[in-house]
Each structure stands twice: as C-alpha cells, then as structure tokens.
Amino acid sequence: xxxxxxxxxxxxxxxxxxxxxxxxxxSEITLTGVYDANPELTQSAAQELExxxxxxxxxxxxxxxxxxxxxxxxPYTHRELCEQALQAGKHVFxxxxxxxxxxxxxxxLQAAERTQRRVMVGHxxxxxxxxxxxxxxxxxxVIGKPLAxxxxxxxxxxxxxxxxxxxxxxxxxxxxxxxxxxxxxxLRWLLGTVRVVAAQGIQPFAEPSFIQHWHALFVSxxxxxxxxxxxxxxxxGTYRVSIIGEQGTIEHTGFGGTVRYKTHSGEEQTMTPxxxxxxEPYQWELRLFARGVLFGEPLPYDGTDGREAVALAExxxxxxxxxxxx
Ligand SMILES: NC(=O)c1ccc[n+]([C@@H]2O[C@H](COP(=O)([O-])OP(=O)(O)OC[C@H]3O[C@@H](n4cnc5c(N)ncnc54)[C@H](O)[C@@H]3O)[C@@H](O)[C@H]2O)c1
Numbered sequence: 001x002x003x004x005x006x007x008x009x010x011x012x013x014x015x016x017x018x019x020x021x022x023x024x025x026x027s028e029i030t031l032t033g034v035y036d037a038n039p040e041l042t043q044s045a046a047q048e049l050e051x052x053x054x055x056x057x058x059x060x061x062x063x064x065x066x067x068x069x070x071x072x073x074x075p076y077t078h079r080e081l082c083e084q085a086l087q088a089g090k091h092v093f094x095x096x097x098x099x100x101x102x103x104x105x106x107x108x109l110q111a112a113e114r115t116q117r118r119v120m121v122g123h124x125x126x127x128x129x130x131x132x133x134x135x136x137x138x139x140x141x142v143i144g145k146p147l148a149x150x151x152x153x154x155x156x157x158x159x160x161x162x163x164x165x166x167x168x169x170x171x172x173x174x175x176x177x178x179x180x181x182x183x184x185x186x187l188r189w190l191l192g193t194v195r196v197v198a199a200q201g202i203q204p205f206a207e208p209s210f211i212q213h214w215h216a217l218f219v220s221x222x223x224x225x226x227x228x229x230x231x232x233x234x235x236x237g238t239y240r241v242s243i244i245g246e247q248g249t250i251e252h253t254g255f256g257g258t259v260r261y262k263t264h265s266g267e268e269q270t271m272t273p274x275x276x277x278x279x280e281p282y283q284w285e286l287r288l289f290a291r292g293v294l295f296g297e298p299l300p301y302d303g304t305d306g307r308e309a310v311a312l313a314e315x316x317x318x319x320x321x322x323x324x325x326x
Pocket of ligand 1: 010011012013014015016035036037038041072073074075077081095096097122124164178
C-alpha cells in the first residue's frame with residue numbers, strides 16, 4: 001500500500017475547501033476531518049467533502065490519527081493555531097501570510113524546531129505555470145545573471161477588502177500582508193536576499209483603512225535592482241513581470257497569458273500555461289508537503305520563506321510610515 005499522510009483541515013472557508021478538494025486528488029494524503037470555528041461551516045464542509053466533522057479544535061488536535069493539519073484561517077489566527085498544532089505533534093501546512101509580524105513568524109519557527117515538525121507556508125504563486133517557467137529559464141541561465149526585476153500587480157479588489165476580516169488591518173495585515181506577500185516571496189525566489197530601499201503607499205479611499213496602492217524599490221545581495229507596484233484600486237488591472245538579465249529578458253503576465261524570453265543574440269521563445277503543463281498549483285503544493293513529511297523530500301518553500309516574505313512586507317510598511325511630507 002502507498003504511504004499516505006493523514007491530514008486534518010482547520011478552517012473551512014474559501015481556500016480551506018478548495019485545498020481540501022485538491023487534497024482529495026493527492027494519493028499521498030488522506031483527509032481525516034474538518035474543524036471550523038463556525039459550527040455550521042464545519043458541518044457543511046464535512047458534508048460537501050464527505051469527511052468527518054470535528055466538534056472542537058481539541059478534538060482534531062487530540063486525534064492521534066492526525067499527522068498533519070492544513071491551517072486555512074485568517075492571518076491573525078495563524079500563530080496561535082500553528083503553535084497549538086505543533087505542540088500537539090502535528091506537521092503544518094499553513095496558508096500565507098505566515099503571520100502578521102516577524103515576531104509571530106519566529107514564534108512559529110521556534111515551535112517547529114522544538115517539536116521537530118515541518119511547517120510549509122502556502123506561497124503557491126511560485127507553482128503557477130508562468131511564474132514557475134520564468135524561474136526555470138532563469139535557473140537554466142537563458143538570460144544570464146538577473147539585473148533588474150519589475151513586478152506590477154494591480155486590480156480592483158475593493159469589494160474583496162470591504163468586509164469581514166480582510167477589511168480589518170489588525171486581522172488581515174492589509175493589502176501588503178494579505179495579498180502582496182505573494183509578490184514579495186516571488187521576488188525573493190528570483191533574486192535571493194533583497195533589501196527594501198524605499199517604499200511609498202497611498203490610501204485614497206476612506207475604507208479599508210490601510211495602504212491601497214504602493215510602490216517599493218529593492219536591491220539584491222547580488223547587485224540587482226527591483227521594483228514592485230501593487231494595488232487594489234485599478235479597474236483595468238495588470239499583472240506583469242519583467243526580468244532583465246545580462247544576456248536577455250524574460251517577461252510574463254499573471255495567471256493567464258504567456259511567458260517569453262528574448263536574448264541579445266536573438267534567441268526567443270514563448271510559452272502558454274497549457275504548453276508548460278505543470279500540475280494544478282494547489283494540488284501540487286499539497287503533494288509536495290505530504291512527500292516532504294512522509295519521505296523527507298525537500299519542501300518547495302517552507303516556514304523560513306514565509307517569515308522572510310512577512311519581514312519584507314513589514315519593512316515596506318515601516319518605510320511608508322516614516323515618509324517625508326512635502
Ligand atoms: N494561497 C492562496 O492563493 C490563498 C487564496 C485565498 C486565501 N488565502 C489565505 O487563506 C487564509 C483564509 O482565507 P479564506 O479566503 O479562505 O478566508 P475565509 O474567510 O473564506 O475562511 C476562513 C475560515 O476560517 C474560519 N476560522 C476563523 N478563525 C478560526 C479559528 N480560530 N479556528 C478555526 N476556524 C477559524 C472562519 O470561520 C472561516 O470559515 C488567509 O490567510 C488567506 O490569506 C490564500
């Protein structure tokens with residue numbers, strides 16, 4: 001019989017349910033049951049997913065049949081839930097952002113170290129086809145050493161951030177933590193260690209009460225420069241990444257579209273997600289998590305990556321808070 005990791009789901013909202021559906025397609029995972037702080041959601045998810053409902057968090061964490069948990073709850077709950085799960089001896093797949101401060105991320109990492117359990121933070125953007133392929137080309141040396149990266153992600157997300165925990169900066173961390181932690185992680189993946197040089201954000205609408213559009217400038221340890229522009233108030237919306245290297249440029253769009261490169265010597269290639277043909281990203285990351293726990297295989301991204309992305313978001317926010325007025 002194939003080895004399988006027995007996983008309990010904590011949080012049965014949008015992404016929790018989606019991850020659970022994807023987990024059902026992973027032969028290395030068996031879902032043991034679901035718990036949500038809202039009992040009605042626990043019940044409806046249990047029915048939909050055809051798995052048992054845990055009446056309480058303790059019931060899930062005390063179930064010795066559970067080896068790992070998926071934590072798919074709002075960011076402000078991440079630290080406490082992770083610490084409890086790790087203390088109960090469970091490995092953790094945690095949705096991004098890892099937590100709302102570097103201090104909280106460190107507390108999770110320390111708990112993982114103490115209990116010798118693995119923590120993976122869901123930086124799934126890396127496994128979306130165009131992002132994944134760009135990194136494959138970069139690593140293969142197609143454009144040589146990266147020199148300059150620009151990431152622009154804007155859209156109209158005012159409705160998404162208008163209600164519930166996302167509207168409250170103390171619960172979501174605002175746009176930078178809740179959404180753009182993905183882009184910050186991607187930038188690190190492309191360039192290695194980066195430092196924020198300058199960041200500026202604006203909050204033109206009264207609600208939500210956090211930065212709604214921002215720009216930041218970075219430098220990398222290897223001497224590359226980078227910029228991110230991101231926002232939630234742009235009805236036209238764009239997702240565009242450009243990586244200029246010593247020998248050429250890679251450019252791609254976001255979740256659909258193409259990734260392409262062209263070199264100084266005139267070589268070029270364009271690919272679509274269908275041509276790249278990688279697995280469904282959320283299913284892929286769950287499979288890699290399970291294999292990491294079961295067989296000690298490397299995780300594609302882990303708690304340290306989660307922490308570093310939060311550290312960059314925190315650093316950007318600090319720069320914005322100390323801005324000079326004209
Ligand atoms: N990787 C991605 O692409 C992606 C996409 C969406 C959301 N997320 C992340 O997933 C997390 C959840 O987002 P969502 O959109 O599913 O939110 P959601 O509001 O749809 O669901 C969250 C659920 O958690 C439950 N909950 C809250 N506190 C809890 C607790 N202490 N114990 C158990 N359950 C609790 C709520 O009742 C709710 O059902 C966030 O951190 C978000 O950033 C990631």
